[in-house]
Amino acid sequence: MKKILFVIIAILAIDLNAQENFQSEQKWSNGIIRGHEDLTRFGVEMANLAIGIEFYPTIAIGDHGFNTINPLLRGNYSSDVPNLVLCRYYQLEQAACTLQYWQQNSHLQNIHSLRNYANKQVETFDESLQAIRSLVQTNTAYALEFFYQNDLENFYFWIGHVLHTLQDSYSPAHTQRESQANNYRIKDICTYGKKFPNVCYHQFLGKSDYIWMIKWGCLSGRKFDCLSEEAKAAANATAAYLTLIYNFINSTSALEFEWQQKKLRQMLEKYLNTTIYR
């Protein structure tokens, strides 16, 4: 009897859990907050598997950027909800370090793989692509400086920040890409906050920012197979980036880092050319 009761309670618990998960995912369906945690979780899992050790701190299912202690997730989350460290880095005054100012700032859109703009001028497609690529380069080099100073907390934080930019580039709300058959080649990069002619536009709380397929069997559990096609590509790109960074570190000592920056740039260029921004 006790056993049956236990089974019933267990089933009830699973069901309640499923509902709660589904609701919380719907609530964060803008993806910019909820989606990144799971994309990073899959990316870390795949990268650690490829590397053969737990080099990147594993992310638990349900871990949330809002209250996580995982530095990868904190760096990723702060890219949407800024902290003082990021504001200082991007030369924002403390008074301007608010959610609204950060997300609407026309000069900080590249962080989300969107086009920067100034008043009536918007970056051209090529300018935007180039600016986002160099942001990834600069921020990766910055992250690695912390690694070679034995500051792992900050290293993971800044790697998490770069992951945010890479992952956002797969959101159909941020960019328009060709199909999987055409390797998701980028066709357009959108703006947010201000519309421009002939440039795609990211709606406030765009529905296409949602990373999960809504279908039977995918209402809970947060399984890889339940990710949308773009989200799968984003998780794979996350894993590829993390593996690349590990490979660089593994073949470069602290003494070599300064003069191996060129090698890092070339490795990243190749990565950005083949998978992410082209």
Ligand SMILES: [Zn+2]
């Ligand atoms: Zn973002």
